[in-house]
Amino acid sequence: MSGEPVLRVGVDRGVATLTLDSPANRNALSRAMRAQLRSALTDALADDAVRVVVLDHTGRVFCSGMDLTEAAGGAAEDQGVNEFPALLEMVWNSPKPVVATVRGPARAGGVGLLAACDVVVAGTSATFAFTEVRIGVVPAVISAVCLPRMVPNAAHRLMLTGEVFDARTALPTGLVDLVVPDDEVDACVAAQVAALVQGAPRALAETKRLLRVRSGSLAERFPDLLALSARFFAGEEGQEGIAAFREKRPARWVPA
Template structure:
């Protein structure tokens, strides 16, 4: 069986590539299985500092494989395993960067939203097409809604309208939309910035960003003070301050 998702690790960067262009990188059972396995392998690899999620072919990801889903019963269309992929990306202690050179639809947009950083080609298009085929964008809403402006979420979820990279930036779905020729350079720029962060500090910062804010400011300040103190006194904080004083890169940011 030909592999549909590839994992390559080089210089601390794990690149996970969707490679099923014949069906527009649709989320087939095999692709979902391999994507989840490679994602976990990258997370478990101590040498990996940053994960990049990209694709071959013209389309980033067209969503669920409708040929597989059409005759499947409830619970068999991938909705019971796709959340594990989205949660794996969302909760990854290592930053995940989406590299999107072409269209993303439905579940594909969910993947983009789950990543910490999303860089797209200006001409890449996006759509929440679920309502147009009689289904609800329920699972992907968990990762998408925290990103989108509320008005845009209502408009785009309800209409299924297609929108481009620059608008995806304006509504908060992605971080950067650049000409296709500049896409790899922009991804590399973000990857290099992320590699400068201490691994433990990045993981804790991601956990902090995911956390619900307490209603009481006093409780929130107390929790954040404890987190700050722990890292100032910790190994990474101490090494970072020494490196700053000595005008050198900290140990985790040394050239590989």
């Protein structure tokens, strides 16, 4: 795996648990995190003993999105957006069900990561936001996995406003599947996993493929979305928004 360990991996009784473990930077999708997630997913999908993948996290934040300390600069390779579609595709197209465990905030790319999963279990303290427009970029890449999940008018409003919304609000939009009290999240995830492993492996894989067909091919959509995302990350608004975020000040376009 790449860099310092920021991901914990455990396999037990047919369940591979991948735990985002970089609480110091709010489990951001840094280069190391993206690389380690892809490596762990590759291993889990290749292991015939693994029936279900669970995506979990340490710390109070599920995932804060792209690591903006790595995104200040014009080169697309410095922005992380080039690698992110491949990671989302791995989760989205996984023949094995993937369950997201969300106990805290998810932002931007972190919302995309959970949206690519098959089942999302959220605690009542979880919050979500499409923060891209507020830093001058576009939720282009994650739209490929968020829009098939979400009620159109809800996605429209939440992606344009960038406002923070809670798990109870997220539930009717389709972004999350189950909302339970924080102290019941683990039990709820365990129940979903227990139900999933009752399915035959090949039947589950084919059923998942059947369900994804209605959403179209991510591989066909990602090139245009990636180009759009990269253009805004490298553009004037994107670089100003990232700088403002890092410097903890309003961006220039925010009215005084």
